[in-house]
Amino acid sequence: MERETHSHKTIGGYIPLELSKGELYYPDLIALNTGRNALEYVLRTRKYATIYLPYYTCEVLLEPLQKLNVQYHFYYIDEDLDPVIDFEIGEHCCLLYTNYFGLKTETVKKLAKKIKNLIIDNAQAFFSKPVNNCDTFYSCRKFFGVPDGAYLNISNTLGLNLKQDQSTDRFAHLIKSIDVNIEEGYTDYIENNKQLCNNEIKMMSVLTKTILSSIDYDKCADIRRKNFAYLDEQLGQENILRLNFSREDVPMVYPLLVEDPSIKQQLINQKIFVATYWPNVYEWAHVDSYEYFLAKHLVSLPIDHRYSIADMKVIVKALKPLI
Numbered sequence: 001m002e003r004e005t006h007s008h009k010t011i012g013g014y015i016p017l018e019l020s021k022g023e024l025y026y027p028d029l030i031a032l033n034t035g036r037n038a039l040e041y042v043l044r045t046r047k048y049a050t051i052y053l054p055y056y057t058c059e060v061l062l063e064p065l066q067k068l069n070v071q072y073h074f075y076y077i078d079e080d081l082d083p084v085i086d087f088e089i090g091e092h093c094c095l096l097y098t099n100y101f102g103l104k105t106e107t108v109k110k111l112a113k114k115i116k117n118l119i120i121d122n123a124q125a126f127f128s129k130p131v132n133n134c135d136t137f138y139s140c141r142k143f144f145g146v147p148d149g150a151y152l153n154i155s156n157t158l159g160l161n162l163k164q165d166q167s168t169d170r171f172a173h174l175i176k177s178i179d180v181n182i183e184e185g186y187t188d189y190i191e192n193n194k195q196l197c198n199n200e201i202k203m204m205s206v207l208t209k210t211i212l213s214s215i216d217y218d219k220c221a222d223i224r225r226k227n228f229a230y231l232d233e234q235l236g237q238e239n240i241l242r243l244n245f246s247r248e249d250v251p252m253v254y255p256l257l258v259e260d261p262s263i264k265q266q267l268i269n270q271k272i273f274v275a276t277y278w279p280n281v282y283e284w285a286h287v288d289s290y291e292y293f294l295a296k297h298l299v300s301l302p303i304d305h306r307y308s309i310a311d312m313k314v315i316v317k318a319l320k321p322l323i
């Protein structure tokens with residue numbers, strides 16, 4: 001017996017990277033390699049022929065649709081970022097809704113009550129737990145320093161023997177951000193985004209899982225909420241986006257919607273990096289659409305656990321003269 005145990009576990013040798021051992025946030029969900037592949041998993045399990053997805057989302061979601069030959073139609077969202085559903089969702093069709101910035105869980109709850117074939121994209125809402133056991137997926141790298149990783153809530157499993165992913169070669173940007181600086185790692189980050197395209201569905205790598213189990217999730221959520229509340233207190237008056245957030249929400253960013261489209265660039269010039277959600281919307285949506293306006297005018301201010309209120313004050317100080 002003893003021998004057998006020894007043959008499985010290596011003893012001795014050099015000391016590996018040290019990470020604290022804690023709990024995963026979603027130990028009971030299916031842990032996969034990417035959010036887009038989690039969507040592929042859903043589409044393959046449910047055998048949907050058609051999907052309705054928002055104009056306002058990330059283009060990588062098209063990957064599984066093209067791969068599986070699923071027909072897709074875009075739909076609009078209104079000024080509350082709620083879906084405008086003016087079409088029938090047939091038996092083999094489904095609707096994908098994005099929990100925008102982690103602030104739309106109330107809408108997710110409403111949709112889950114009335115729409116049968118619903119898929120929730122919680123890539124921007126890591127902390128929002130699945131509602132009504134809806135098919136729901138998450139992408140870990142939007143919230144934490146991991147190169148990949150996704151979770152999926154689905155009642156049926158595919159029954160496939162999935163290979164396990166390996167993330168070793170996708171760490172350059174994460175390591176450089178610590179050892180050099182975030183700017184130096186940016187090209188590697190873009191390269192990593194490319195590496196994540198067109199992969200088969202795999203189980204989450206052991207490395208990503210190990211990092212994810214070393215995180216203090218309560219602390220991260222608390223910091224995000226506090227930073228968000230501070231920015232809202234300081235900038236809420238200027239924000240033309242109506243935010244109906246609840247105390248439970250753990251937002252991804254503070255979405256500041258302003259009339260002046262040059263604000264984003266002015267912040268970037270001051271080394272306050274704000275992402276555009278999503279550049280592909282310029283190609284997908286009409287120039288007069290609300291989606292186009294959001295892509296162009298929405299300033300997504302970072303509020304994550306790297307930052308304190310002192311950092312939020314720096315952001316506010318940079319923004320106040322501009323708005």
Ligand SMILES: Cc1ncc(COP(=O)(O)O)c(C=O)c1O
Binds near residue numbers: 035037140
């Ligand atoms: C809203 C949204 N959903 C899904 C994804 C896909 O996640 P992943 O990169 O893990 O495939 C992204 C971004 O990549 C996203 O922005």
